[in-house]
Amino acid sequence: MEPQEIREGYLVKKGTVLNTWRAVWVVLSEDGLEFFKKKTDSSPKGMIPLKGAALISPCQDFNKRMLVFKITTDKKQDHYFQASHLEERELWVKDIKRAITCLQGGKRFARKSTRRSIRLPDTVNLSELYVLMKDQDDGVRELKLEQDNRVFNHCFTGATVVEWLISKEKARNRPEALMLATGLLNEGFLQPAGDQAKEGAESAEQTAFLDQTNALYYFADSGFFCEGYSSDEDVLLKEEFRGNIIKQGCLLKQGHRRKNWKVRKFILRDDPAYMHYYDPTKGDEPLGSIHLRGSVVTAVEFVPDAKKYDIDGNLFEIITSDETHYFLQAATSEERKEWIKAVQTVSKSGK
Incomplete structure (x- = not known):
């Protein structure tokens, strides 16, 4: 019987010989992970067997690279993958872990209904807790806070998180709330913003969440950014990043x-309506932005000047108000x- 294909998509993979990171097309089946240079390739560049493998997530071996997970094979070979956003990493990790567990038990792959954290009691689901914390009406309020001559946008204090968990009866006391908050930090749902929070997260052997009013944190998928006291031009540029993230992921551009055609990570924001695109193998500085206010987006079946072997269907075109295609x-x-x-909605409603 052929192995069942479970999940496929773009991930960034670290080279096994060179320390370069490249975007690859990854296919997860019941017994292994195949990766291809391009989605249209018929044969994979490599295959990672999952029988006897172990998975670590989040993997914090690379300081500036977030959202990395590591697979160690039965033969002790390490393979590192980076997702484009938090939910994407969670979905890959969940399915790979489940595939490894099913192989160990000699069973066919089947998904469990929910993911349970391995660091906390079975009654705690960090993904669900994170969704509640981000609720705009009843969650943790995102604020603009000043510290050390810097302005931190869309963030909150460690003490605020602890008090919210207790007030919503998610924890009985501060030590219990601190354990939950540490779990959220370890899993990458919360990120440290200021120097104090970063020191707490990096200095100890185990990541420490700080129950303090001067320790700043932010949601992994928020509109967080930090700015110093700089020119008006810099402030105008930052305006592009103030909107809520509506959708994100990798596309070919x-x-x-x-x-x-190259794989690019896209982040779509509203109010103001912008779609920024990034090299998924590098840092957080965008390669460019598309101002979507008044733009038109449509599905297309043909692209001018495109080579046939570069096209695998599912094409769409954005025409901006200044007629850039x-x-x-x-x-x-x-x-x-x-x-x-998503783009149509933002182009009509966003500024």
Whole structure:
């Protein structure tokens, strides 16, 4: 019987010989993980067997790289993968862990209904708790806070998190709330913002969440950014990043000059309506931005100047108000529909 395909998509992988990170197309099956240079390739660059493997997430071996997980094979070979956003990493980790467990038990792959944290009691589900904390009406309030001549946008204090957990009866006392908050920090749901919170997260053998009013944190998928007291021009640039994140993930984008296709990480925000794109193998500085106010987005079946072997369908085009054309490829028809719908909504409602 052929192994069942469980999940596929773009991830960034660290080279096993060179220390370079590259975006690859990854296919998870019941017994292994195959990765391809391009989605259209017929044969994989490599295959990672999952029988006897172990998975660590989050993997904090790389200081500036967030959202990394590590697979160690039965033969003690380490493989590092980086997701483009938190929910994506959680979905991959959940399915890979389940595949490893099913292989150990000699069973066919089947998903469990919910993910339970291995660090906390079975009654705690950190993913569900994170959703409650982010609720705009009843969750932890995101504020603009000043510290050490810097302004931290969309953040909150460690003490605020602890008090919220107790007030919502998620914890009976401060030590219990601190344990929950540490779990959220370890799993990458919360991130340290200021120097004090970062020292707490990095200095000890185990990540420490600080129950203090001067320790600053933020939601992993929020509009967080930090700014110093700088020029008006810098402040205007930061305006682009103030909106809520509506959708994010990897797409193929056609270059404007060379017309070649490259994997790019996209983050769609509203109010103001911007779609920033990044090299997923590098840092947090965007390669460019698309101002979506008044733009038109449609599904297309043809792209000018595109080579046939670069096209795998699921194309769509964004035409901005100044008539700049952007051609993008989604991995599936469903993903294309989701992106088109999200961009259409933002282009009408965002500033």
